Amino acid sequence: MSEQERDRRWTLALGTESEDGAAPLSDSDRRMALALSALYGDGSDRKGRGGLGGSAPRVAKWLGDIRDFFPTPVVQVIQKDAFERKGLRQMLLQPEFLATVEADVNLVADLVALRGVMPEKTKETARLVIGKVVEALMERLQRRTAEAVRGALDRARRTNRPRFSDIDWPRTIRANLSHYQPEHRTIVPERLIGFMRQQRRITDLDEVVLCVDQSGSMASSVVYASIFAAVMASLPVVATKLVCFDTAILDLTEELADPVEVLFGVQLGGGTDINAAVAYCEDRIERPSKAHLVLITDLYEGGDADALVDRLAGLVLAGVNVVVLLALSDQGRPSYDSRLSARVAALGIAVFACTPDQFPELMATALRREDVHAWAADRDIKLIRSDS
Structure with missing residues (x-):
């Protein structure tokens, strides 16, 4: 083992940079150290409670980081430590907590991310919490989405x-x-x-495929996308599919009648293979000229970026209406891969971030095959440029 590698390992173990200022840690090493320090504290306080936060920790991104750096057995140990050290078990088992919890999409993402290490009793309680949050979000978003989608497809009648x-x-x-x-x-x-309700044959329906990146940084986007997918799946005027992915692909279309069940099927965190997910969706599009692919991802591709760009170009050429959302969340400007997003924008695909309140109108614009670029520009939404 080289002296440099030995220094690196001691620095990671102690959680501090070297005193001589050499700073042997790479950016990747610093992310690893921060992920560990969030739970265990730095080298001066390894027995402390760490820094994941006083409320349920923002686990989704944190779990994504530790999955990037450690093998599965180690990840499971760290997850269990997080569950015990942060007092989530006690919090979730208190009826007072259930009675006062606010409709917070971040809380849902945290609970979904932790469900794999929860005891069954706690998992049942978490499901109740998620159900309460989903109900509030459905009340906020359902009517507007249904009206927008129906209006886009039945506007003439x-x-x-x-x-x-x-x-x-x-x-x-x-x-x-x-x-x-x-x-x-x-x-x-x-x-x-x-x-006016009209009988439409299944072959006449527009297809909407929501393809959602479930890596840790996309946690709130997954929650909102699942709810929108459930709303659209309940409408007889459109055929909706929901596909979530990291390095694996999870088709949740058959679960859309129950958005809580959908969220319990999601695995937040892990790597990203966008190209494989888009390939899966491509195989399931039956009528390209009536299909709309909404790809929700920050475009940090862990797979083949060149193949992804070629695949998206082929879908556009085939007549599929492709929209890329860098985030579907209430937060501000998201982090995203600027180089790959510019390459995708160069295909003529609209690439931007969207809030949940904007999404129904966006979906209506897409279903009418109107110019999504113009729709976004009219609302001062920043579009990714092909030369950015």
Whole structure:
């Protein structure tokens, strides 16, 4: 063993840089040291409680890091240590916690990431917590998504006698503004406008494939994508598939009736093979001219980037409407691979980040085959340029 390698190992073990300023750690080594210090503390406090945070730790990205650096048996030991040291077991088993928990997508991501090391009793409690959060998110997002998708596909066929679930609320409100009742602070609609249901053969349906990167950095995107997929799968006007991936591929289409079950099928963290996932989706697209592939990934490709670009180019040439979302989350500008994203943008594919509140309108724009670039630009959404 060389002296440099020996110094490197001691530095990692102690959690400190060398005193002579030589800083033998590479960027990868520093990430490894930070991942360990988050749980065990640095070399001066290895027995301390570490730095994963006072609430449920932001486990998703952290688990992704440790899976990158350590073999599975070691990862399992570290996960169990995190579960015990951070007091998650006690927190999740308290009824008071369940009664006061807020609808936080980050909490869902943390629980999903930890489920593999939870005892069965705790796992049942975690499922209740996730169910509560999903219910709140569904209430926030379901109606707008259903209206946007139906409106995009049945826009030409409207009726003044719609079923309640088919009412086009924005148009109905505009048509009844003259019937506003100030004393009640509400509108009494005399005329309902909605979408006319029509029998559509399965071969006529637009196909939507949500292909979602489940590496740790994409945790909240996975949660939101799963909920949107479940909403769209419930609509008879579109055929929806959900595929999650890291280095393995998980087709969750058959589970979409239960978004909580979908999330319990996700494995957050690990490596990334985007090309393999897109190849899987390509094989399952039946009608390219009526297909929409929404690829949700930060484009940090661990597989074959050149093959990925060629594959996406082939899908576009075949008529598939491809959109790449660098994130589907409430957070700000995401971290992403700028070089690969520019190569994908050069294919004419819209590449940008999107919030959950923007996603229904984005999906409607895509389903109408309108210009997604123009839609994003009109909303001051930063698009990745081919020369960036």
